[in-house]
Amino acid sequence: METKTNQFKAEISEMLDLVVNSLYSKKEIFLRELISNASDAIDRAKFLSLTDKTLAQDNPDWKINIVVDKAQHTLMISDNGIGMDAAELEANLGTIANSGTKAFRKALKEKGGENLPELIGQFGVGFYAAFMVADKVRVVSKKRGGDAAFMWESDMSAEYTISDSVRDDYGTSVMLHLRDEHIEYLDRWRVAELVKKYSDFISVPIYFSQIDIPADEKDEDKKRREEDEAKALNTMVALWKRAKKDVKDEEYAEFYRHLTHDWDEPFETIPFSGEGQVEFKALLFIPKKATMDIYMPNQKRGLSLYVRNVFIGDDIEMLLPSYLRFVKGVVDSSDLPLNVSREMLQDDAVIAKIKSAVTAKILSTLESMKKDEKRYNEFWNAFGTVLKEGVHVDYSNADRIKKLLKWPSARNDPGKSVFLEDYVKDMGSEQKDIYYILSEREDDARKAPQLEAARKHGCDVLLFCDPVDEYLTESLREFDGKKFVDVGRGDVSFGSEAEQKAEKDANEKASKELKGFLDSVKTELGEKVSDVRVSTRLIDSPCCLVAKENALPPSMVRMMRAMKSDVPEEKRILELNASHPLVKKVAGMKGEELSDAVTLLYDAALIAEGSPVTDGARFTKLLAALMLK
Numbered sequence: 207m208e209t210k211t212n213q214f215k216a217e218i219s220e221m222l223d224l225v226v227n228s229l230y231s232k233k234e235i236f237l238r239e240l241i242s243n244a245s246d247a248i249d250r251a252k253f254l255s256l257t258d259k260t261l262a263q264d265n266p267d268w269k270i271n272i273v274v275d276k277a278q279h280t281l282m283i284s285d286n287g288i289g290m291d292a293a294e295l296e297a298n299l300g301t302i303a304n305s306g307t308k309a310f311r312k313a314l315k316e317k318g319g320e321n322l323p324e325l326i327g328q329f330g331v332g333f334y335a336a337f338m339v340a341d342k343v344r345v346v347s348k349k350r351g352g353d354a355a356f357m358w359e360s361d362m363s364a365e366y367t368i369s370d371s372v373r374d375d376y377g378t379s380v381m382l383h384l385r386d387e388h389i390e391y392l393d394r395w396r397v398a399e400l401v402k403k404y405s406d407f408i409s410v411p412i413y414f415s416q417i418d419i420p421a422d423e424k425d426e427d428k429k430r431r432e433e434d435e436a437k438a439l440n441t442m443v444a445l446w447k448r449a450k451k452d453v454k455d456e457e458y459a460e461f462y463r464h465l466t467h468d469w470d471e472p473f474e475t476i477p478f479s480g481e482g483q484v485e486f487k488a489l490l491f492i493p494k495k496a497t498m499d500i501y502m503p504n505q506k507r508g509l510s511l512y513v514r515n516v517f518i519g520d521d522i523e524m525l526l527p528s529y530l531r532f533v534k535g536v537v538d539s540s541d542l543p544l545n546v547s548r549e550m551l552q553d554d555a556v557i558a559k560i561k562s563a564v565t566a567k568i569l570s571t572l573e574s575m576k577k578d579e580k581r582y583n584e585f586w587n588a589f590g591t592v593l594k595e596g597v598h599v600d601y602s603n604a605d606r607i608k609k610l611l612k613w614p615s616a617r618n619d620p621g622k623s624v625f626l627e628d629y630v631k632d633m634g635s636e637q638k639d640i641y642y643i644l645s646e647r648e649d650d651a652r653k654a655p656q657l658e659a660a661r662k663h664g665c666d667v668l669l670f671c672d673p674v675d676e677y678l679t680e681s682l683r684e685f686d687g688k689k690f691v692d693v694g695r696g697d698v699s700f701g702s703e704a705e706q707k708a709e710k711d712a713n714e715k716a717s718k719e720l721k722g723f724l725d726s727v728k729t730e731l732g733e734k735v736s737d738v739r740v741s742t743r744l745i746d747s748p749c750c751l752v753a754k755e756n757a758l759p760p761s762m763v764r765m766m767r768a769m770k771s772d773v774p775e776e777k778r779i780l781e782l783n784a785s786h787p788l789v790k791k792v793a794g795m796k797g798e799e800l801s802d803a804v805t806l807l808y809d810a811a812l813i814a815e816g817s818p819v820t821d822g823a824r825f826t827k828l829l830a831a832l833m834l835k
């Protein structure tokens with residue numbers, strides 16, 4: 207058979223049905239689409255009249271009017287923009303997926319030039335969103351530069367009509383006859399709400415009025431209505447597009463409140479723009495306090511996204527990494543590839559670039575905030591815990607994030623915390639590693655026997671007492687070439703090499719001497735511990751419990767238990783201070799006396815770290831007996 211070239215055929219009414227009923231997730235979007243078209247039409251008229259004054263002979267006040275007739279169930283969106291003649295009505299509204307706006311933009315781009323208008327339309331389907339709520343749509347338009355008006359009308363069957371019409375002013379009116387179930391869009395508050403949500407930053411005023419006013423309207427109602435009708439529904443100024451120097455703090459604060467529903471002012475305001483590969487403008491805020499839901503899995507955690515001043519969505523998670531979810535704000539870009547319904551973003555590469563620029567900007571803001579200790583502490587107390595997650599999840603920025611983290615430390619008073627840089631700066635020449643201790647409470651950590659040797663050797667120990675710290679230890683790895691070492695785990699030794707060697711020798715000697723005693727303590731404690739040994743980390747305390755070098759962290763054990771997997775108890779090592787008089791004394795005991803003393807020693811180790819004793823009744827009995835002796 208000969209190759210035949212065919213044209214695709216489309217079942218137009220079904221195609222229309224698809225656009226109207228399947229494209230958008232929310233019916234209310236229709237208003238956004240029609241207002242965007244009106245705004246584009248005005249922008250085109252404004253732009254063209256710069257060079258052709260005759261197009262704006264009527265000296266227009268550029269504006270969009272929304273006029274409802276509650277009795278007739280009609281909603282009209284009217285603009286004084288460029289308008290359409292009969293041929294354009296046919297081309298633009300009679301052809302699905304034909305965008306006159308897109309063609310206009312393309313022609314302008316090809317011609318080149320500056321200050322091109324930022325037009326919204328691009329797909330040529332938005333107009334048909336009207337049929338989501340209307341059973342009949344009538345468009346009356348008079349093109350600037352012409353003098354005839356035309357009417358386009360359709361009831362969403364496969365047909366539309368175009369005929370002569372009359373219109374006093376230039377521009378376009380789109381009149382929707384609403385279906386009964388959609389008459390909510392005749393109410394001022396509902397329309398106002400939608401304008402605020404989607405079209406707040408359209409650059410011309412949007413007014414609302416009602417024409418079927420009851421004859422018996424009271425004077426005071428009339429007065430109120432007329433006042434309302436004189437006010438624009440939209441804010442118009444997209445603050446993020448104005449230079450920082452042109453915006454007052456109060457304006458930023460007001461915008462922040464509008465955006466976040468916070469009563470307070472923002473703690474930090476970060477306006478900035480991205481240039482280069484992806485152009486965008488952003489206005490970010492760090493609040494003063496965390497919201498209650500900051501740790502909830504379904505917390506709102508993204509930025510609001512606008513594309514050419516039109517609201518696309520909020521909580522766009524793709525623009526902000528989760529550990530910066532305390533940041534609120536707006537990103538606006540003309541470059542963003544939206545899907546046809548303009549509800550979703552499409553191109554990961556562009557989004558990824560914006561996300562990384564936003565992340566870098568926030569981190570650099572925090573870096574400069576660090577210079578003001580008091581201010582940084584305020585931020586840190588509110589959001590430090592969330593920021594810490596970044597080390598775990600953002601590998602590429604982990605080094606920057608580490609420099610922004612602080613911890614309390616054994617050497618500093620409670621309430622004061624140190625950055626890793628400061629910790630490292632204060633390290634003695636013999637100290638190779640960064641020491642930390644894990645504990646649920648800072649108070650317990652400060653008193654932990656495991657800190658004694660570190661203290662004796664003048665080493666500071668970071669107190670990891672925030673629940674996330676434990677997870678963090680797996681990803682912190684190193685800082686400034688120095689490893690993180692848990693003083694409550696495995697073998698740790700402090701001091702110069704000579705000191706460490708001397709200590710090791712003494713330790714071996716003591717272990718040999720006390721071998722019999724250590725063995726009987728081990729037998730006595732049985733399953734409770736994995737080993738009993740002589741300690742290098744104790745100075746004043748008789749004993750302590752430490753984790754094996756390769757033991758699972760307690761948080762992991764808890765998590766695995768919660769997931770019902772069968773995790774055996776992580777047994778720890780009991781370390782005894784061989785030079786402590788109590789240990790020396792117990793080493794000389796035998797029989798029941800030894801057994802009781804070992805139980806008390808073990809319980810003492812638990813109490814010292816803030817853990818409960820295993821058998822409270824037995825402990826009390828033994829203690830009472832001891833006191834009576």
Ligand code: ADP
Binds near residue numbers: 288306307334
């Ligand atoms: P888009 O806005 O994405 O181009 P639409 O289906 O909403 O797609 O509109 C199709 C075209 O109809 C627009 O590109 C524009 O050329 C024209 N149009 C729609 N509304 C108006 C209007 N109010 N004034 C002038 N032209 C309009």
